[in-house]
Amino acid sequence: MKIFYYVHTGHRVGLDRFRRACTIIRALVDVDITLLCSDFRIAHQARDFGVKNSVGIDDVRNIPKIANHGDKIIFDSDEANSFMLEDMRKYFSTFIRISDDKNDKKADGEFLISPYLSGENICNTVIVDEKYFKEEEKTIKLSFFFGDDDYEKDLEKHLEFIDGLTPHLQLGFYYFFDYEDMLKKRFKNHHEFEEYDATVKKSQILISASPQAVLESLASGAKPVYVQREDYTTDFLELFESLNIPIVKNYDKAYLIDIINSINNHNYFKMEHNCEKVAIFIKNSLNL
Template sequence: MLFYYAHTGHKIGLDRAKRGAAVLKALAKEGVEAQLLVNDFRAGVALKEHGIHEYVTIETIQDIDAIAQNGDSVIIDSNEDDHGRLVKYVSDFKHVWRFAHDSEDHSVHGETLFKAGCEEKECLEAVIVDEDYFELSDKEERLLFFLGDSDHDKTVLGNADFFNAVEMEMLLGHYFFVKYEDDLAKLFTTLHEPEEYMDLIKSSSTVVTASSQTAMEAKASGAKVVYIDLGKEAVYPAELIRRYGIIVVKGFDSNSVKRALESESPLAEKAIERININKISEFYQ
């Protein structure tokens, strides 16, 4: 059995889980059965929209072996401290894949890495976007803002001046506090429910986001994308995002965002490629 662990939660959002959903769907097409592991039920419920209907919750990366057994395989997408658990996983499991923490990360115990810009036979590409985003769809003239699935610190309300200066529609996150949208309604022309995520990312002509995974998905869908770099941990660093022709703005700078929206998207050095999981599926052939 293959297990896919994606670190999720109300403080970190669902970027890793969305990336995981893309991998699981690609594996399913190849006839490879895999089980998703997340940290909370809300993540599992949210992923139904992304085509994933079964999941198991565990507390942390250290609990993977409470579900996976000797001889199973596991994919790990997490920046948690494993407290030495990875050594045991590589020893006990048939194979371990994990996402690199940064560009300097390397395999320590024999695990296989997902790395952004992978050009070696020993690794897999970490920039992963669901196949659905590559499908051609009609664009609506919509300026959509998506912070991310989490706003634990109420970042949006703390930057009210920015949102008053740039008129946008907002896509709510799955972890937003109850009744938070009552306050947000004062800042945005329209609020969209989290369940509309995939449809809106695919159909919006312009997307402004602080989620690096969403930035890649919107770009793959053909939208103009502005990524707001908040200086927090992200699944893709800002310098990598720029290489895909995505405009990057530091923080909630309304003047910079307005200029970005009025300018042409920069030429991309790299194109977002369709997912390739052959190096995983070949283990099951």
């Protein structure tokens, strides 16, 4: 019997769920888990994130080609409809699902991890790696991370949103080569994909459309600002409001500037250290 972790990744969905998955797998250091990614490119680099075993499977429907009936799985994706999820609950002996939807409900035959829900067989938590809670000197005054994906080159369309702010730019994973070259010329101070952790931890203020990056920035003691992308889920808005994280919609530059100018007087709520809590919940759910 094997344990798998499926995570939705790709050039149109980014790596937020992937970063969360790697955090959980690292927390379960003594558990043998195979990470299943929905694209091959990041699966090949998962070892750089502390994941020993990873496989690219191209599509969520290919999971049964890797896993056998009776295996166990952690599932982090919103691709599956209710019928597919029910089939998975029957196919796997243990089915642990991660959800960001405040209107979600735990189904029979599954365990659930959620920042909104609580109850029996539910772990109410926000997942951020412990490494972001370690104090580090904030040597970057302002940085901007649009996300790991930008297939439609939306950042380029909205460059005026941060024009004049001169932030450090953190580049994403799924950027086209010519697009990345353009951005490097546009931003004197830019950071490669591999520098992501350092950028997040060293930034005093992080402007980002990546929910996971915003949470990691908050954990590091910084002052993050969340930008709601038009093509991204709004599931995190209520969570960020509860943490008192400023939210910018419709690329409202005037509002962004107001936030930055008054940010030293803005009181953020502190993130909790929850890696151990998640690890214990998953191990108990897996009967380990």
